[in-house]
Amino acid sequence: MSPATAVENTARVLCSVHDLVDYSGVVVLHDGRQIALFYLPHGRDRHSAPEVFGIDNHDPFSNANVIGRGIIGDKGGELVVASPLYKQHFRLDDGVCLEDNDIRLATYDVRLEGECVVIA
Amino acid sequence: MQDLTIHAETIHQEKKQLIIIGNGMVGHHCVEQLIERGATQHYQIHVFGDERHRAYDRVHLSEYFSGKDADALALGEANLHDTHGVSLHLGVRISGIDRDRREILTSEGRLPYDSLIIATGSYPFVPPIPGPEVSEHPQARLVYRTLDDLDAIREHASTARRGVVIGGGLLGLEAANALKSLGLEAHVVEFAPRLMPVQLDDQGGAALRERIEALGVGVHTGCATEEIIATSDNDYAYRMHFKGGEHLDTDLVLFSAGIRPQDQLARDCGLEIGERGGIVIDETCRTSDPEIFAIGECALWNGQIFGLVAPGYTMARTVASCLTDVCVPFSGADMSTKLKLLGVDVGSIGDAFGTTEGAKSYRWIDEAGSGYRRLVVSGDGTKALGAVLVGDNSYYDTLLQYVQNGIDLPKDPAVLILPQSEGGAPTLGADALPDTAMVCSCHNVTKGAICQAVDEGCADIAALKIETKASTGCGGCAALLKQVFEHELESRGIEVDKSLCEHFHYTRQELYAMVRVEGIHSFDELLEKHGHGLGCDICKPTIGSILATCWNQPIMDPQNVALQDTNDTFMANMQKNGTYSVMPRVAGGEITPDKLVALGQVAKKYDLYTKITGGQRIDLFGAELHELPDIWEELIKAGFETGHAYGKSLRTVKSCVGNTWCRYGVQDSVAMALELEHRYKGLRTPHKVKMGVSGCTRECAEAQGKDIGVIATEAGWNLYVCGNGGMRPRHAELFATDIDSDTLIRYVDRFLMFYVRTADKLQRTSVWRESLEGGLDFLKEVIIDDSLGLGDELERQMHHVVETYECEWANALKDPEKLKRFRTFVNDKCGDPDIVNVTERDQPRPARANEIDSLAVEIR
């Protein structure tokens, strides 16, 4: 069964939850945009429902499409991904760069629906 | 004429009037001190300065020429006066003091005072040498004291080629440096037979002269200028004639022949003045009129003018205390100075000339390097009285402490000025200082005050500076402050925060011990037991590495995968455009022709840029994430294994060809390199580890630049450790000589495991070695003599790693779950469309931004 058939609203399916990697990232191509998906299987406190985040895969500091391959974690309580090239941190919630607040990555409204990762 | 009296009184009838004349360094410090002590509750304070700038750091005036502007030099907060209701009148000169009516006079009117502080500083003395009219020839009479003076110098220098400074003292040399930095040929003319006659003795002056001449500054000592004449038929604008008939041509003349106290106001109103100038003050800084104080360079205390900022600050504090609370008397000040003049270190401490009765001196003279140090000691040789330093001020802090605090000298006092074999000056441990020891003389901060601030919670140098003001004046005490601070923290058992990161309040070494001792096998478990939050890009890779060293689990196993840096995650090195380089192991640099062909075929098939690395192997660049498994499939089939170029682990063991081929070789260096590389490949370490094996003493494998270096001898091997190339090269140190192969392996096993256990994150063996207390001898005791009884355990741990080795790429290729990660997009099989290559020298390379749009690109 293709994951798409499992959903019945306007949201569009990006991939299956099995494509995600626990506490890490993968990338999907969606309408020509590259979206990095990060997965917290037990939420941001490690004890609640799973959460998935969608953020632009393009790293403005290196101009390479690498954000999805960064390490995630928290800094001062905020969820962040560290760019694998020059290590700037971007907030998963709104894409703002901690080292340079003027820079912000696009974030996407992605969520889990059953076995599917969908975008609004 | 407007009468200032009226509004001053209408506004603050209930407050007393306090007037400060002079808004220089000392006047400003006095305002700060008054504010700090709450004087503004009882006094309406008026400050008058005739310069147009607010108070600035005159000590660092010369930095005006090296990029700092007036704002950067300004002292204190810009809004200090407004916030505290102090009225600041800039560009207003006080023209007189009417003591009978207790009023000061300005061109704008009179203002009454209850108390008056004179802080008018000093003015540059310009000797009455006959010369051209100043109004028409300002460039023949320049001085060096205010920002405006410097503006004038800059202006005239722009059309000049040569400049002469009259006066070879401290300020003269600074002025010469300024002229030099403005691009002029600089000369210094000094009347005395040596430079810096006030601070230095003859030999010190001579050493300084040599150094300064070596910088291209002309030095003319024992030279009295008799006349300056304007010339028109000459290459230069002026000619200076010296006594004795010599002359020197120049385009500008700068006077730095000493300073004179600015005491005119005091003279005019009949205050007591010293014979050679200076407003006479007592120990409360009061002049002969008890309502009038004088502080700073205009004041004469005990027959002495203090031409330095620190004593002026002390006077300012005395006055502030007298006006607000109990008077803290002024009792003189230390005139020791430490300077960098034209880049040359000069220091003068206490009785530099040995004028105390019975004083004896030790002298160290380096004629080749123009260095000089003199230590003056008491007749009985137990106390230091003074010192002179030229060329290296690293000796200053320690000597100053000996002099200021009367610390007993070592048996042979000469050691305090002799060069140390370890390099650097001898240090006096911070614990040897008494609590009364002055650490910062600008702000009068003692060791005791620093201890107190630490007790009250100052946890870093920045906080300490705010709290005590130490090291915020001339800055000369910075090194000592840091030393005392760290010593105090340690002696209180307060750890200088060495936490790995916000998630783990432990050092890497502590975490390593926890993982081993508690048998922790995953990041989650460690986080649960000893950490907070989710972790980050600092702690995850560090702990990933520790887990790998201890348990040698494949890094691609699910519990490890999210911990790795992208290089470890994908077992390749990410390049600037997001592609990866592939670097299979070529142990010892030895490779068969078949393997060479196979590498070539793979590179060709996947269109990879190919390069021989600095580590004797071959790197294939430009592979996309989804191509890595296919590439490795082929490489493994051809007999390759992973090269760990991505890991903090063993990189390469560089070898030379050794006795197999080389006519000089005494052992088989290639075989040894292979043995080492195969033994330690895959070991995860705090930072990368490199090795080298040379077949003889000619050292073609550069083994002494490696973490582990092995050099063949007739009898076996010499082992070297803790070398480094890279950013800060360090020669490896000889660790053991003429050992056989088994001993060599045993030592290296122990050495590496001990390094893994005790090093900090990302600490190469060289840096680790330098931080190791006890140094190389300690290391030899632990490894060779087994002084800690750890030998067996370390070897056991290494055996585990060696026995459980598995090529990480081979492991990953067996497991479809692991391979799922190697997808550029999880929902599409295509590559990253933004990766664009161009061809250069017959190979692909990433297109540069400006090339991407052009049509010449070859899109893949």
Ligand code: SRM
């Ligand atoms: C490929 C290579 C350059 C080359 O084209 O020759 C190279 C490439 C890199 N070096 Fe290197 N180094 C290479 C030999 C060296 C050498 C020479 C040697 O090994 O004999 C040195 C000096 C020797 C030493 O390390 O003591 C060297 C000192 C460094 C340093 C400085 C380390 C230091 O302690 O000072 C870094 C930075 C670091 O590791 O933090 C570094 C870091 C790097 C990194 C990892 C930088 C990065 O993060 O992207 C480069 C990535 C390699 C890649 O993508 O594959 N590379 N690098 C060489 C690979 C050798 C190999 O076969 O494994």
Ligand SMILES: Cc1cc2nc3c(=O)[nH]c(=O)nc-3n(C[C@H](O)[C@H](O)[C@H](O)COP(=O)(O)OP(=O)(O)OC[C@H]3O[C@@H](n4cnc5c(N)ncnc54)[C@H](O)[C@@H]3O)c2cc1C
């Ligand atoms: C280039 C240079 C380098 C130096 N380097 C060092 C060093 O390394 N270490 C060190 O300890 N010291 C150094 N000094 C000396 C230090 O700058 C002085 O000791 C310090 O500035 C003295 O402060 P003061 O307030 O007494 O005098 P000043 O800073 O000279 O201030 C006096 C102020 O009063 C004003 N004034 C005078 N008369 C009147 C009036 N009638 N009405 C209104 N205002 C008036 C003046 O214009 C001036 O602004 C250096 C000085 C110079 C010029």
Ligand code: SF4
């Ligand atoms: S020297 Fe610098 S640029 Fe060259 S490979 Fe090494 S790290 Fe990269």
Ligand code: FES
């Ligand atoms: S001694 Fe000048 S700042 Fe401390």
